[in-house]
Amino acid sequence: MEEVILNDQKEWIPRQNAIIFGDEDVDGITSAAIVGHRYNLENVEFVFVNARTLGNKLHERISEFQNLEKNQEIDLFIVDVGINKANIEIIEKSLTILVKNNVRVYYFDSHSNKYKGKPLLLHLRRTNANIFHGKIGSAAASIVHDFLGAEETKRLRLLGALSDRELSLTKRYKHEKNGLRALQAAVAWGAWKDEAFLDMITRRLIENPNLDCENDVDISKYALVANNHRDNLLKHVLRRGKVLEISQTPRILAVMVLDREDFGKARGTIAGRLAGEWGGAIILITKAVSDEDAYAVTVRNSYSHKLDLEVLGQLSRTKNSGGSKGAYRLTIKKDSLFMFLSKVQSWSRNLTAPWFVQNSNRQKFKRKRRNFKSNKQNRNKNNVSKDHDDLGSENDEIEIESEIIDLTDLE
16 A cells, blocks of 8 residues: 555444445446445445546535535545546545535545646645555555455455456456456446446445356446447547557557547547557547547557556646556647657657566567558558458558657647
């Protein structure tokens, strides 16, 4: 544990009611389920949010908490939700008011939560909330389980840790792989299209922590829809995406796709698939849903790379950013994009090797890389993915719009 601030030193006893704000992914719902397991489910409310929506969701509840009867005690949990500069002030204000109104607040997370190199947790400390902040790379489910877990919730902790790649190399992954993938896809679709599904599946996991996710009817139904949508998006990205090679060593590729607005929660999955298949870090640039003057930027490392993607938040100087060393996302104004990519390029030139994780098989990743071509005459000859259903074909090719260029020349 990187930091624990426990303002209530008494033996922990759950209050009668609880409101749990969880992230919209598997680590978020399993963390919420571990907490919910300690309460009577009839007295628990789940609210699923993300780093961009947490502040407003908390603010909406202030009047409700201010009107509580004196004998009504509530625990409020925030699990696996990062904070960013864009909404930290409203979060601090809201939590300060809640704590003053006898709401017991707990925050469990491991995101970097920095802006211009300064930790945003300083704002949460001022609210007198109880803070459990784990090391970067720790799953929130593991952090929550250390404090509130029980024997029955060990499998929930495992699912959260596997989904967040904390335990990706364990033997149990093979046993859980298919069910976990189905759950991840279903939760992503639910977060985008049906928030009630997240509430339902969290309660199901509390009632049955050993739920067979691979064969569950509801999970399978949403997973099928989500995977079909993801595959459709992936083919579209390969056919229509504009690709710029920012750096060769380490390999960093920017992929821009601006003619689709239905990425939903699939951006991270798409970027992760491209990163894994192409053996480099991927900067996926798409339209920002909530701001027509901005781009949504999603960044993923391949398993072979260990670039510190947190640096991108500092390079972008944007308030709306967050993530971890291996996965990062930000929203950036359109007129700042090339400046940002230029900074990424300059940053990559000053990095020192090795780029590959210890004990990884470098040759394996070389074989999986795609053959990139910069000659525009090959566009019609090699139409990516038209005849291929997956990324695994050795014949798949995608062209780069231009040679590696010094982006500072474009300013």
